[in-house]
Amino acid sequence: MTGERRERRAQLATPLGPFERMAEIRAVEEHIQLLFNEGHVRGSTHLSNGQEAVAVGVAAAARLTDVVTCTYRGHGQALALGLTAKEVIGEIVGRTVGCAGGLGGSMHLVGPDVGLWPTFAIVGAGLPVAVGAALASQVNRSGRAAIAVFGDGAANIGAFHESLNLAAIWQLPVVFVCENNLYGEYTRIQLSTPVSDLADRAAGYAIPGLVVDGQDVAAVTAAVSEALERARADGGPTLLEMKTYRYSGHSKSDPGSYRPAGELDQWLRRDPITIEAGRLIDGGTATAEQLAAVSSRIAAEVRRAAADALAAPQPAVAEMLIHVHG
Amino acid sequence: MTKVRMRQAVIQALADELESDPSVILLGEDIAAAGGAFKATEGLLDRFGPVRVRDTPISEMGFLGAAVGAAMAGLRPVVEMMFVEFTGVALDQLVTEAAKVSYLSRGELTAPLTVRASAGAGLGFGCQHSQFLDHWFRATPGLKLAVPSGARTAYGLLRAAIRDPGPVVVLEPRVLYGDREDVEFGEAGILPLGRAHRVSSGDDVTLVALGATVPTAVAAQQLAAGAWTADIIDLQTLVPWDRQSVLGSVRHTGRLVVVEESPYSGGWGSEICDYIAGELFGELTAPALRVTTPDTPVPYSQPLEERFVPSPELVADQVGQLLATGRRPAPWWEASAQR
Numbered sequence: 001m002t003g004e005r006r007e008r009r010a011q012l013a014t015p016l017g018p019f020e021r022m023a024e025i026r027a028v029e030e031h032i033q034l035l036f037n038e039g040h041v042r043g044s045t046h047l048s049n050g051q052e053a054v055a056v057g058v059a060a061a062a063r064l065t066d067v068v069t070c071t072y073r074g075h076g077q078a079l080a081l082g083l084t085a086k087e088v089i090g091e092i093v094g095r096t097v098g099c100a101g102g103l104g105g106s107m108h109l110v111g112p113d114v115g116l117w118p119t120f121a122i123v124g125a126g127l128p129v130a131v132g133a134a135l136a137s138q139v140n141r142s143g144r145a146a147i148a149v150f151g152d153g154a155a156n157i158g159a160f161h162e163s164l165n166l167a168a169i170w171q172l173p174v175v176f177v178c179e180n181n182l183y184g185e186y187t188r189i190q191l192s193t194p195v196s197d198l199a200d201r202a203a204g205y206a207i208p209g210l211v212v213d214g215q216d217v218a219a220v221t222a223a224v225s226e227a228l229e230r231a232r233a234d235g236g237p238t239l240l241e242m243k244t245y246r247y248s249g250h251s252k253s254d255p256g257s258y259r260p261a262g263e264l265d266q267w268l269r270r271d272p273i274t275i276e277a278g279r280l281i282d283g284g285t286a287t288a289e290q291l292a293a294v295s296s297r298i299a300a301e302v303r304r305a306a307a308d309a310l311a312a313p314q315p316a317v318a319e320m321l322i323h324v325h326g
Numbered sequence: 327m328t329k330v331r332m333r334q335a336v337i338q339a340l341a342d343e344l345e346s347d348p349s350v351i352l353l354g355e356d357i358a359a360a361g362g363a364f365k366a367t368e369g370l371l372d373r374f375g376p377v378r379v380r381d382t383p384i385s386e387m388g389f390l391g392a393a394v395g396a397a398m399a400g401l402r403p404v405v406e407m408m409f410v411e412f413t414g415v416a417l418d419q420l421v422t423e424a425a426k427v428s429y430l431s432r433g434e435l436t437a438p439l440t441v442r443a444s445a446g447a448g449l450g451f452g453c454q455h456s457q458f459l460d461h462w463f464r465a466t467p468g469l470k471l472a473v474p475s476g477a478r479t480a481y482g483l484l485r486a487a488i489r490d491p492g493p494v495v496v497l498e499p500r501v502l503y504g505d506r507e508d509v510e511f512g513e514a515g516i517l518p519l520g521r522a523h524r525v526s527s528g529d530d531v532t533l534v535a536l537g538a539t540v541p542t543a544v545a546a547q548q549l550a551a552g553a554w555t556a557d558i559i560d561l562q563t564l565v566p567w568d569r570q571s572v573l574g575s576v577r578h579t580g581r582l583v584v585v586e587e588s589p590y591s592g593g594w595g596s597e598i599c600d601y602i603a604g605e606l607f608g609e610l611t612a613p614a615l616r617v618t619t620p621d622t623p624v625p626y627s628q629p630l631e632e633r634f635v636p637s638p639e640l641v642a643d644q645v646g647q648l649l650a651t652g653r654r655p656a657p658w659w660e661a662s663a664q665r
Binding site (some may be wrong): 067069100101104105108110112117118120122125127128129130131132133134135136137138139140144146158159163165166169170177322323324325326 | 351378382383387388389390391392393394395396397398399400401403406415418419422423426427428429430431432433434436438439467469470491492534586636661
């Protein structure tokens, strides 16, 4: 498993890598929607359609040994870091082939060998944990950095303030990546937040804060890489605000009807996969036909992965009773 | 054996673990430069330096969460919560994050952190700084919970907690920090989690106690002046608790009395009584009895606070009544309401 995950991670450095992975994330999320509709997904699930560039840019910039703490909207981040479609879908449908053996579910994906710590289903909870990973790195001089990926909703919870403050006073190697998709669950950001750029909050901790185009995977990769470089050089933490958009509602019970008319269409015109395709075509790396072929190949692979996941067994009852106290 | 105060035993346990394991670090409010609000980390900054012994901002969620992350990344952080109540603003990180790390990663990751917190009544800190609050940690699978009853157990349990592969909470009864006891330092003094200790042997009743109620139970037996003798069991660890030791003792004495600094409703003694009643139904010669605090906040007034926690006099009286009548005496607050 580790070998395949690492290989997939390395693919992000190839010219077509980011495009392929974003297409895969989109295909997986669309497939999860189908599986949910068919009753194969228990509880809820939180799709990240539209935010693929952030996940892939973070993974492309991070080293394998770096730690990523991520939210429950984490399917894309898990795939980007190297988990396979089968183990992500397998977890979401609760099968043994899932990355947590089916005991975690949609909100709890995990892959420590590629830096993915169990994803956090409590808003903001991953920030202090990332700070702790960075603290361990500072104590051990390991060169490892931590990346906390969280939403705009988490910017209003106490953990955000405490984490940025701690990281700043101790100058820890951590990058705070805020995916500002304009909605905290069902509530528009203007109703919850008095600033239009969350990156402005970095000033309160005397750390760098930057606004990044979260729909452009190259811009995300560059910004995260620069922040990681600064972190590793004892330059302390950085707050990056990725301006992005969630095409779906908050969770599967939310159609997103509170969004103003036309907003989704406006963001669809800045789709991260389309932007990256344009770059590849303009740069002569690939033709539109080639990219279309890549997309249909990936869609077929995801369909196969989903079928394999559904065909896998449910976990044995004994699994419930182990690994309770590590 | 050396006679030391409990707070000194804590310092020695921390120093020995810092010495023997480079992955141990300490985090907490005022623990470094000031040596801790209860002077339980005094001298450690000078000895081990500011990288490993860190003062934190008043930011419990931040530093407890950071301890979780540092533990997952290979360190063994020991967090001091000045008062256990302060864990309330950080509980998510312990109950919902740390306690699930091993389970969600199928054992690939662990969170070997220790949370030390001063706890309990007796020093007049008022109702927001005097609770014991073991129930916040007791029913969360994935957490362990140890409670020292003096210097010996403070040393031995803390070292075991730091070495445990998962998250452990150690509630240090604040009222005992200054009390002296003989302690065996070094490896031989480490007390495995999950084992109780028989403090005294007797025939008439088993007194199960924890933390500050251990010296209370001992004093109660002295007050009885030979009218009855007790197996006094210091539980030492509440999660997991040593069922075999308690079972063996009650099988011998036929009577179980739990002495708790815990509310009557939902206190940890209910768990003990439930298990023993289930296992020894028909063999008990008296109903199981719990001597607890009333279901009230901790009062500030000295005479009221002294009444709030079970006193040796109360325990001696309740045990005496149980033995004399074979029936369970009413809790004192119900008896006095009837008067």
